[in-house]
Amino acid sequence: MRWLTDPLAVPFMQRALLATLLLAVAAGLLGVWIVLRRLAFFAHAVGTATFPGLVVAGPWGLAPPVAALGAGLGFAGLLSRMTRRGTTSADAATGLLLTAALALGAILASDVYRSGAGVDRLLFGTLLGLSDGDLALAAAAAAAAVLATAAMARTWLATGFDPAGARALGVSAARGDWLLLALLAMTVVAVLPAVGALLVSTLLVVPAATARLLTSSLATLLGAAVAIAALEGVGGLLLAYHLDLPPGPAIAVIGGAGFALAALASRTRAVR
Amino acid sequence: MNASAVTADAGAARVEVAGLAAAYGSGDVAVRDVTFTAAGGEAVAVLGPNGGGKTTLFRALLGELPATTGSARAHGTIAYVPQTERSRLDFPVSALDVALMGAYARTPWYRRIAGADRTLARAALQRVGLAERAGTRFGALSGGQRQRALIARALVQDAGIVLLDEPFAGVDRSSEEAVMSILDELRAEGRVLLIATHDIEQARRWDQVLCLSTTQVAYGPPAQTLTTTVLESTYGAEIVVIDGGERAIAVQHHSHSHSS
Numbered sequence: 001m002r003w004l005t006d007p008l009a010v011p012f013m014q015r016a017l018l019a020t021l022l023l024a025v026a027a028g029l030l031g032v033w034i035v036l037r038r039l040a041f042f043a044h045a046v047g048t049a050t051f052p053g054l055v056v057a058g059p060w061g062l063a064p065p066v067a068a069l070g071a072g073l074g075f076a077g078l079l080s081r082m083t084r085r086g087t088t089s090a091d092a093a094t095g096l097l098l099t100a101a102l103a104l105g106a107i108l109a110s111d112v113y114r115s116g117a118g119v120d121r122l123l124f125g126t127l128l129g130l131s132d133g134d135l136a137l138a139a140a141a142a143a144a145a146v147l148a149t150a151a152m153a154r155t156w157l158a159t160g161f162d163p164a165g166a167r168a169l170g171v172s173a174a175r176g177d178w179l180l181l182a183l184l185a186m187t188v189v190a191v192l193p194a195v196g197a198l199l200v201s202t203l204l205v206v207p208a209a210t211a212r213l214l215t216s217s218l219a220t221l222l223g224a225a226v227a228i229a230a231l232e233g234v235g236g237l238l239l240a241y242h243l244d245l246p247p248g249p250a251i252a253v254i255g256g257a258g259f260a261l262a263a264l265a266s267r268t269r270a271v272r
Numbered sequence: 273m274n275a276s277a278v279t280a281d282a283g284a285a286r287v288e289v290a291g292l293a294a295a296y297g298s299g300d301v302a303v304r305d306v307t308f309t310a311a312g313g314e315a316v317a318v319l320g321p322n323g324g325g326k327t328t329l330f331r332a333l334l335g336e337l338p339a340t341t342g343s344a345r346a347h348g349t350i351a352y353v354p355q356t357e358r359s360r361l362d363f364p365v366s367a368l369d370v371a372l373m374g375a376y377a378r379t380p381w382y383r384r385i386a387g388a389d390r391t392l393a394r395a396a397l398q399r400v401g402l403a404e405r406a407g408t409r410f411g412a413l414s415g416g417q418r419q420r421a422l423i424a425r426a427l428v429q430d431a432g433i434v435l436l437d438e439p440f441a442g443v444d445r446s447s448e449e450a451v452m453s454i455l456d457e458l459r460a461e462g463r464v465l466l467i468a469t470h471d472i473e474q475a476r477r478w479d480q481v482l483c484l485s486t487t488q489v490a491y492g493p494p495a496q497t498l499t500t501t502v503l504e505s506t507y508g509a510e511i512v513v514i515d516g517g518e519r520a521i522a523v524q525h526h527s528h529s530h531s532s
Contacts, residue, residue, distance in 0.1 A: 157365065169376050169425075171376055
């Protein structure tokens with residue numbers, strides 16, 4: 001059991017563990033809505049788009065979450081502008097912008113600000129140096145996800161299920177969509193310190209997508225996504241600690257394995 | 273005035289459309305010169321080709337699309353029954369969950385759905401013959417069962433006006449009869465039914481027929497409305513007349529839309 005107890009005796013790991021559990025609640029719950037509303041690629045792109053913001057945050061003297069949020073909102077604004085005329089599809093524009101953001105971040109980091117080894121931390125997360133601010137943001141994102149899911153579940157469900165009929169049901173689709181996108185941005189920014197700009201999907205998409213393989217009831221889905229995010233997050237932290245990896249890739253590898261297992265389990269169940 | 277005032281007295285349900293024209297954001301007029309009135313207890317077939325304005329008329333009545341001229345007024349609670357293929361079949365909702373959506377409008381965001389509404393939803397499923405499938409995932413139901421679950425949702429809304437978009441598309445024979453008899457019951461209860469269809473035989477079964485081909489071609493009882501002249505104006509060259517003009521069918525050119 002020392003592989004489990006030793007890391008937990010270390011203060012920075014205790015902070016990382018607390019952050020991971022809070023983020024599991026935020027990303028697990030919100031991830032269900034992201035997956036149900038087919039926003040997974042968008043969420044991944046928002047995460048990547050924060051990279052140039054994170055690179056300039058230090059040199060420009062900005063708080064990283066503020067710079068990340070600015071970059072993410074800039075991405076969303078450009079995406080909406082590029083797709084307005086209908087000549088560029090949303091997925092093509094998303095792919096283009098996320099590549100541009102990654103390239104811009106790489107150039108800024110290597111040639112302008114010479115960020116050096118810090119780039120890995122921005123892209124893949126870190127176990128070390130999670131600040132009080134990072135923890136506070138994780139807690140706020142978790143609380144927001146719980147409250148919003150309680151208040152908005154019906155709106156999001158009805159709008160996603162049948163967009164044409166939602167208005168006749170007395171559901172305000174537009175208000176619900178704006179709130180969902182705002183929460184998505186907040187949660188992306190909150191998971192950045194832990195998993196980095198490139199791997200936000202490991203917490204925000206993978207657990208919910210895995211849970212979808214295992215259940216078809218909304219309540220179970222929400223609970224299972226949080227549980228899977230927590231298990232994979234803690235597993236990834238331990239793996240990262242023992243193998244000296246950044247936490248993002250460690251959680252991502254476990255997430256991939258978890259998804260494969262769930263896919264196998266659901267197929268076996270279907271055959272039987 | 274507001275083009276789509278929705279008032280709440282379901283007892284005297286009524287649809288009044290006067291000189292309606294509506295357009296999408298691109299500026300192309302999707303439908304124009306539509307004028308008709310349907311009172312409680314009337315079922316109106318809205319007949320026309322794809323792109324003829326059936327969906328646009330519904331969206332104007334639902335208040336999603338403003339009228340550019342004229343008005344589309346729904347006096348009574350309005351419910352929309354979409355084509356089941358248009359709803360997300362992979363969603364984690366059961367037939368009962370779908371029926372319960374009918375109670376969303378009267379449930380404040382901070383409350384759970386009331387017990388009375390749960391009873392109502394179960395009764396609605398019972399009425400459409402889905403009591404035993406209440407817990408089945410919506411996507412796992414047959415086309416006809418999905419249609420009936422969506423009608424149960426309209427029943428829970430207690431809508432005086434029900435708009436149905438191609439309710440018989442993708443529905444097997446036995447379910448078609450079940451859906452048909454439910455619609456007859458709804459009409460007998462004094463509700464207004466608007467049934468979008470491109471099937472002329474289907475349109476003959478209802479009280480009134482509204483023929484739409486971007487503009488209103490005709491409105492009235494099927495016997496007088498569904499003449500060869502009217503059908504030719506509605507469908508253009510896509511019409512085939514058989515049985516010496518007594519019967520006509522519309523030929524839908526579906527094959528083109530599926531090539532990629």
